[in-house]
Amino acid sequence: MSDIYRAISDPIRRQILNMLAERELPQLEIVKSFTISQPAIKKHLAILLEEKLVLERREGKYCFYRLNTPVFEVEYQRLQNEIGRILDNKLNRLKQYLEEES
Amino acid sequence: MSDIYRAISDPIRRQILNMLAERELPQLEIVKSFTISQPAIKKHLAILLEEKLVLERREGKYCFYRLNTPVFEVEYQRLQNEIGRILDNKLNRLKQYLEEES
DNA sequence: ATAAAATATAACCATAAGGTTATATGAAAT
DNA sequence: ATTTCATATAACCTTATGGTTATATTTTAT
Numbered sequence: 205m206s207d208i209y210r211a212i213s214d215p216i217r218r219q220i221l222n223m224l225a226e227r228e229l230p231q232l233e234i235v236k237s238f239t240i241s242q243p244a245i246k247k248h249l250a251i252l253l254e255e256k257l258v259l260e261r262r263e264g265k266y267c268f269y270r271l272n273t274p275v276f277e278v279e280y281q282r283l284q285n286e287i288g289r290i291l292d293n294k295l296n297r298l299k300q301y302l303e304e305e306s
Numbered sequence: 307m308s309d310i311y312r313a314i315s316d317p318i319r320r321q322i323l324n325m326l327a328e329r330e331l332p333q334l335e336i337v338k339s340f341t342i343s344q345p346a347i348k349k350h351l352a353i354l355l356e357e358k359l360v361l362e363r364r365e366g367k368y369c370f371y372r373l374n375t376p377v378f379e380v381e382y383q384r385l386q387n388e389i390g391r392i393l394d395n396k397l398n399r400l401k402q403y404l405e406e407e408s
Numbered sequence: 409a410t411a412a413a414a415t416a417t418a419a420c421c422a423t424a425a426g427g428t429t430a431t432a433t434g435a436a437a438t
Numbered sequence: 439a440t441t442t443c444a445t446a447t448a449a450c451c452t453t454a455t456g457g458t459t460a461t462a463t464t465t466t467a468t
Binding site: 332333334337344345348364366367368369 | 445447
Binding site for chain 1: 311312314315316320323324327328373375378379382385386388389390391392393395396
């Protein structure tokens with residue numbers, strides 16, 4: 205069911221997702237835009253793949269990565285429901301309190 | 307600057323945040339609502355405190371926890387900006403592509 | 409055929425996470 | 439004063455994270 209929380213918990217992975225939102229990229233390009241090693245980037249990509257937020261496509265010696273937009277959309281929606289509800293609860297509580305006051 | 311990503315990456319912590327959204331609770335109540343041990347819950351609370359999403363208040367032998375609503379609000383806003391932008395980018399790209407088509 | 413480029417994998421390391429049990433501490437009740 | 443209740447802390451364990459360097463492997467270019 206794709207743990208989006210795990211996927212986005214690391215700033216490098218968030219940055220990668222941002223890059224892939226603009227366009228499909230070969231691993232090379234992603235590696236070049238960070239200072240950490242190629243295997244380190246590979247591991248981040250592996251996690252994004254595991255969580256199905258990213259798709260890969262092999263073309264000759266290049267491996268292209270792209271955002272899995274449908275999955276990302278529904279998972280982000282899930283997150284907003286779960287986390288947003290926390291604040292909604294809080295606001296409803298406050299509203300209720302203010303109503304009881306009057 | 308409060309790493310909300312770290313805070314919400316664990317389902318138990320998300321559940322705790324939800325409970326605290328409803329009302330302030332003594333640690334006891336939180337512990338009772340899970341099957342894991344008291345020290346385990348304590349560690350989750352320590353992380354939520356570290357990330358400033360939760361506040362604690364001592365009253366006699368009880369330790370009360372409550373949501374740090376202002377911080378939570380701004381941090382969640384941040385998250386929505388950062389993550390939401392990923393989909394915005396994607397949508398803008400699509401829009402642009404469709405416009406170029408015509 | 410060889411060299412070079414892009415990616416993959418292995419082995420390693422340090423630290424963080426998430427849990428446990430056992431025990432200490434501090435406050436409240438008997 | 440002593441027990442009891444709520445919390446804190448210590449010591450330990452296992453697995454996950456996030457990185458490294460070195461070395462395949464695969465594909466393309468010379």
